[in-house]
Amino acid sequence: MSINSEFIAFFILSVMAIGGAVFMINFTRVIHMALALAFTFLSIAGIYLQLHAEFLAVIQILIYTGAISILMLFGIMLTKNHEELKSSIAPWHAVLSFVGVAAFFGVLMWIIYQTPVISEPSDGEGWTILQLGERVFTEYVIPFELASILLLVALVGAVVLAKKEEK
Amino acid sequence: MNSWLLIGPVLLLLVVLLFVVYAIFFERKVIGWAQNRIGPNRVGYWGLLQTVADVLKLLFKEDVIPNKSDELLFRIAPIIAFVPSFAVLAVIPFSDSIRFSDFAIGLLYYMALSSITIIGILIGGWSSNNKYSLMGGMRSAAQMISYEIPLVMSVVGIVLSVGSLNLTEIVEAQKDVWFIVPQFVGFVVFLIAAISELNRCPFDLPEAESELVAGYHVEYSGFRFAFFMLTEYVYMFAMAALTTVLYLGGWNAPFGLTFIPPIIWFVLKFLLIVFFLFWLRATMPRLRADQLMQFSWKVLLPIALLNILLTCVLKEVPVIGAYF
Numbered sequence: 001m002s003i004n005s006e007f008i009a010f011f012i013l014s015v016m017a018i019g020g021a022v023f024m025i026n027f028t029r030v031i032h033m034a035l036a037l038a039f040t041f042l043s044i045a046g047i048y049l050q051l052h053a054e055f056l057a058v059i060q061i062l063i064y065t066g067a068i069s070i071l072m073l074f075g076i077m078l079t080k081n082h083e084e085l086k087s088s089i090a091p092w093h094a095v096l097s098f099v100g101v102a103a104f105f106g107v108l109m110w111i112i113y114q115t116p117v118i119s120e121p122s123d124g125e126g127w128t129i130l131q132l133g134e135r136v137f138t139e140y141v142i143p144f145e146l147a148s149i150l151l152l153v154a155l156v157g158a159v160v161l162a163k164k165e166e167k
Numbered sequence: 168m169n170s171w172l173l174i175g176p177v178l179l180l181l182v183v184l185l186f187v188v189y190a191i192f193f194e195r196k197v198i199g200w201a202q203n204r205i206g207p208n209r210v211g212y213w214g215l216l217q218t219v220a221d222v223l224k225l226l227f228k229e230d231v232i233p234n235k236s237d238e239l240l241f242r243i244a245p246i247i248a249f250v251p252s253f254a255v256l257a258v259i260p261f262s263d264s265i266r267f268s269d270f271a272i273g274l275l276y277y278m279a280l281s282s283i284t285i286i287g288i289l290i291g292g293w294s295s296n297n298k299y300s301l302m303g304g305m306r307s308a309a310q311m312i313s314y315e316i317p318l319v320m321s322v323v324g325i326v327l328s329v330g331s332l333n334l335t336e337i338v339e340a341q342k343d344v345w346f347i348v349p350q351f352v353g354f355v356v357f358l359i360a361a362i363s364e365l366n367r368c369p370f371d372l373p374e375a376e377s378e379l380v381a382g383y384h385v386e387y388s389g390f391r392f393a394f395f396m397l398t399e400y401v402y403m404f405a406m407a408a409l410t411t412v413l414y415l416g417g418w419n420a421p422f423g424l425t426f427i428p429p430i431i432w433f434v435l436k437f438l439l440i441v442f443f444l445f446w447l448r449a450t451m452p453r454l455r456a457d458q459l460m461q462f463s464w465k466v467l468l469p470i471a472l473l474n475i476l477l478t479c480v481l482k483e484v485p486v487i488g489a490y491f
Contacts, residue, residue: 031240031293038286058275066282070308073289077305127271129332 009050017043030076038069055129175267179256187400188218194445201449226394228389231296236386238295245387246392248287251280251379252401259333259408262418262429273334274326277409278319281364284398285311291395292383303382305374306456311364318360320471324478325413338417345416347480352474355413356467361406363463366399367444369451372459407440415440 020040027033041064048057136144192207192215207214232241258273260266270276280319285308292304326332328349329340337346347354363370375381384395411417415436420428454462481487 001278029237031237031290034287035290041285054270054272056278058272062275062279062282063344066279067312068284070282070285070289070312072483073286073293074305074308077301079291142373 006050010047013043013046013050016040017047031073034069034072034076037064037072041065041069055132169345176257179267180253183256183401183404186404187397188222190400190403190441192218194448197442197445198449199401219304220456222393225389225393227381230286230389230391231386233297233386235296237294237296241289241386242391244287244291244294245398246287247290247392248284248398249401250480251283251287252398254406255280255405256401256408258334259405259412260338260417261408261433267334269333269335272332272334274322274337274413277283277405278315281402281405282311282315284402287381287398291387295383295386297386299380300383303374303385306379307366310366310370310372310459310463313460314360314363314370314467315458317356317463317467317471318364320468321356321360321474322413323471324474326349327475327478327482334412338412338419341416341419345414345419345421347414350414350474350478352470352477356471356474357414358410360463360467361410362444362447363459365402365444366408366449367403369454370459371448371453372456391439403441403444407437407444410440411436 017040020036020038020043022038024033024036027036031160045057045065046061048054050059195217196206196214207217210216210220232238257267258270258276262268276410288311289304289308291305292300292302295301325337325346328346329335329337331340366372366374379385384392387395409413411433416438418433420427420432
C-alpha cells in the first residue's frame with residue numbers, strides 16, 4: 001500500500017470517526033456524548049467526500065450533524081440531566097458484552113467476505129447530481145415515494161402525540 | 168500546488184475582517200442617523216477608528232471562565248461557531264474570476280455547514296451554566312432550525328429554474344433577468360428567513376436585552392465574546408453575498424453597463440443588502456417568541472412550498488416559461 005495524500009486523509013478521518021465513537025461510549029456526561037456523536041457524523045461525511053459522494057456528504061452534515069445532533073442536544077437540555085452517569089456494570093457483564101460484540105464482528109466480516117461483488121465498481125468521479133436525481137425519480141421513484149410517506153406518517157404521529165399531552 | 172490556494176483564503180479573511188470592523192461602525196452610524204443622533208464620532212476622524220478601539224479593548228480584556236461552567240465546552244464553543252461561518256465563504260463566487268471552489272453542490276454545502284454553527288451556540292449557552300444564556304442558546308437554536316426550512320425551500324425555485332446547485336451556474340443563468348423578478352415570492356421568503364437565520368432585528372430574540380440580558384453569550388468576555396460577534400458578522404457577509412448571488416444576478420451588470428468591472432457590481436449589490444439589514448434594524452420592533460415560530464411554520468413554509476409549485480407550473484407555460 002502506497003502512502004499518498006488520499007491514504008493520509010482517510011487515515012485521519014477514520015481515526016476521527018472511531019475516536020468520536022469511542023469517546024461517545026466513554027464520556028460520563030450525556031451532552032459530551034451527543035457532541036462526540038456529532039463529531040463522528042462529521043468525520044463520516046469527510047469519508048463520503050473522499051469517495052466522491054459529495055451529495056451524500058453534504059446531506060450527511062445537513063441531516064446528521066445539523067439536525068439530529070441538535071435535536072438530541074435539545075432533548076438533553078430540556079430534560080433535567082445534570083447528574084453524571086455512573087457505570088454500574090459488573091465485570092462479568094463486560095466480558096460477556098465483549099464476547100457478544102466480537103462474535104457479531106466475526107459474523108459481519110464473514111458475510112462481507114462471502115458476498116460476491118455483483119457488478120463492476122463504478123467510477124464515482126463522473127457521477128453528477130443530475131444523474132442522481134434522474135435515477136431517483138425514474139428507476140427508484142416507488143421506494144422514494146414510500147420513504148416519503150413513511151416520514152409523513154411519522155410527522156403526523158408526532159403531532160398527534162404532542163396534542164394528546166397538551167390536554 | 169497553486170500558491171493562490173494558500174494566499175487566497177488569507178486575503179479573504181483579511182477582507183472579511185475589514186468588512187466586519189466597518190460593518191459594525193456603519194451599523195452604529197446608520198442607526199444613529201435613523202434615530203436622529205450622530206453616532207460614534209470621537210475615535211479617529213469621523214469616528215472611523217471606533218470599532219478598532221472596541222476590538223482592541225476586547226483583546227486586552229481578561230478571558231473570564233465561570234467557576235461552575237463546563238470548562239472545555241466553554242472554551243471550544245466559539246470555535247465551533249466561527250469555523251463554519253468562514254468555511255461557507257469557500258463556495259461563493261465573487262466574480263467570474265475571483266472564486267475559490269467550483270463545488271457542484273455549492274448551495275447545499277452552504278446550508279449544511281451553516282447548521283453546524285447552531286451546535287456552537289447551543290453548547291456556548293449550555294456550558295456557561297447560566298439560565299439566561301441557556302434560554303438564549305435554546306431560543307437561538309430553535310429559531311435557526313425552524314427558519315432553515317423555509318430558507319432551503321425558497322431557493323428550490325431557483326434550483327428548479329437553473330437545474331443546478333452550483334452557484335456559478337446560478338449566476339450565469341441570470342445574464343438576462345435576475346431571479347428577483349421571476350422568483351419574487353421566493354426572494355421575499357428567502358430574505359425574511361435569512362434575517363432570522365442571522366438572528367438580526369426584528370428576529371433578534373436570542374439576544375433580547377430586555378429579557379435575557381444578552382442571550383447565549385452572557386458569560387463570555389474578552390476574545391471569546393469577540394469570536395461570537397465575529398461569527399454573527401461573518402454570517403452577515405456570507406448571507407449578503409449569497410443573496411446577491413442567488414437573486415441579484417451576482418456579478419452581472421444591469422442595463423448593459425458592462426464598462427464597470429464585475430467585482431464592483433458584486434460589491435455594490437452586496438452593500439445594498441447589508442445596508443438593508445441595518446435599515447431594518449433601525450426601523451422594526453422585535454417579535455414575540457410565539458409569533459416568531461408560528462410565522463415560520465404557518466406562513467413562510469406554505470408560501471415557500473407554493474413558490475415551488477408555481478415555478479414548476481409556470482415552467483411549462485409557453486411564453487413565460489422562458490424566464491423560469
